[in-house]
Amino acid sequence: MAERTALQNRLDRATSGLETPVAVVDLAAFDANAAALSVLAAGKPIRVASKSVRVRALLERALARPGWSGVLAYTLPEAIWLVRSGVTDDVLVAYPCVDRTAIAELAADPRLAAAIAIMVDDLAHLDLVDAVVAPDRRPDVRVCLELDAAWRPAGPLHIGVRRSPVHSAAQAGALAARLVKRPGFRLVGMMAYEAQIAGLGDAPPGQALLGRGIRLMQSRSLPELLRRRMAAVRAVREHVDLEFVNGGGTGSVAATAADPAVTEIAAGSGLLGPTLFDGYRSWQPTPAAFFALSVVRRPSPKIATVLGGGWIASGPTGPSRQPTPWLPEGLSFRGEEGAGEVQTPLTGAAAGNLRPGDRVWFRHAKAGELCEHVNEVHLVDGDTAAPTPTYRGEGYAFLG
CATH class of the missing domain: 2.40.37.20 (D-serine dehydratase-like domain)
Incomplete structure (x- = not known):
């Protein structure tokens, strides 16, 4: 109670001359969260998820800290803007892009093409890029293959978000084999976001029974993903030497960092500590x-x-x-x-x-x-x- 009151008094003093609505970020809490996430990552670099920040100055502040490197953007136009504005020269776009204008801009600028990787999980994504700019008229476009990290325990049961259709190691290897043969593209990475673990709190406040169910699900899902992700990375590496394998999120930094198949972690929400992350047992960010x-x-x-x-x-x-x-x-x-x-x-x-x-x-x-x-x-x-x-x-x- 005293700590919350002290925080209120400090925020009131700092913003006393401002009219509401007013939004603030407490830099002491932000920096403490960034440091804590670096410790949880155990030496693996953290790629800051920009959708969870959406403030250039804060992205730059995170990237200036030890252990943080590169941006996980949510659209290609955003990635282009971040590179052009000098925030970073290493961006992975987390979702496939069908924005023809942005693709044309990427393909027209060798600097952008060298700094940005776009997400693919279907050859149709490559076809669209080729339809915008032919392979012989552009620098190679860097691409990242996304593996579905959801848990499928039986039949049609699907636990996790609906992202990539590429679920098995065999599917990942088959797609990689076709990707590396396409002129005008370079497969540089893999991504597998375990939303059912990283984005789902295992101790929802006031819901003890639900929390036990979530923990049981996660205890079964994580070992299955570790085996499948390792097999998928091996299958893809038979065709190309990957620069990175991205995984995790704020809610699973330590668990994902322990996976030897993963080379970097994604995190962003943990810098600001929103209420959805109050329901995690492993680590809770300080509200910032x-x-x-x-x-x-x-x-x-x-x-x-x-x-x-x-x-x-x-x-x-x-x-x-x-x-x-x-x-x-x-x-x-x-x-x-x-x-x-x-x-x-x-x-x-x-x-x-x-x-x-x-x-x-x-x-x-x-x-x-x-x-x-x-x-x-x-x-x-x-x-x-x-x-x-x-x-x-x-x-x-x-x-x-």
């Missing part, structure tokens, strides 16, 4: 990102209403995707209203003490999505805050 809204009315002695609040995270709809009123401690949503588009009534022990003009600090459920709501975040260092633009503030909404 917050946004404040102002109390504007008191509909009753036990309710305080803030302006705005409906900053809902992507994914399956439900309470876990709502922001969490964090400071002052002891606030909650009204079940029939939740986090509203233009106003959010709050109840709880602390609500009765709030008055119009007071601030409530929230945490977002996911990391980078906070930045889609603001043009700048304020980087808090002690009792001071300095603004820096988000992607949105620089005029970019790469998936908007």
Whole structure:
């Protein structure tokens, strides 16, 4: 309680001259999280997942730290922008690209072609690139083969996200054999993102039975993936000498780093510590990102209403995707209203003490999505805050 109150007082002091809504990142917590993730990675480099940050200055801050190298981008236009703006010269685009304009730009610039690798899991992805720029009219396009890391324990049962159709080692080897024969492309890496482990907390608050089920699933899924990923890497290496094998996420850094088949880890959410990562037993990041809204009315002695609040995270709809009123401690949503588009009534022990003009600090459920709501975040260092633009503030909404 005292620690949370001290944090609230510090954030209030640092942003006292700013109007709400205001978003902040506590640099001390950000740096501590970056250091902790490096320790968990046990010497393997961490590629920062930009979708979970979406602030150039923070990407640069992470990359300046020991143990962090390269960016895992979410679109090719974003990757091009990051290279051209000098953030990095090593970008892996995490999802396949069908943006013909961006492909043409990549193919027209040898510097971009040397710095960026695009994701593929189907020969159709190569066909599209060739349709934009013929192989003999461009530098080789660097590509990364994605292996489906989901668990398929029996029949049609699929536990994990739906990403690549390439699931078995044989499929990976067969695709690699065809990729290396295609002129105008260079297969440089593999990726396998174990979402059912890295992106699923094994100790969801207040759901003990669900947590036991998740832990049981993960205890079966991880050994199967380790065997299959190793076999797939071997099958692909029969055709090409890979530069990297990427795996993991914030929720599985230590487990993925222990896999000898993996050469680098991906992580991003752990830098900011959103609420979805409060439900992990292995490691919980220190909350580093917050946004404040102002109390504007008191509909009753036990309710305080803030302006705005409906900053809902992507994914399956439900309470876990709502922001969490964090400071002052002891606030909650009204079940029939939740986090509203233009106003959010709050109840709880602390609500009765709030008055119009007071601030409530929230945490977002996911990391980078906070930045889609603001043009700048304020980087808090002690009792001071300095603004820096988000992607949105620089005029970019790469998936908007």
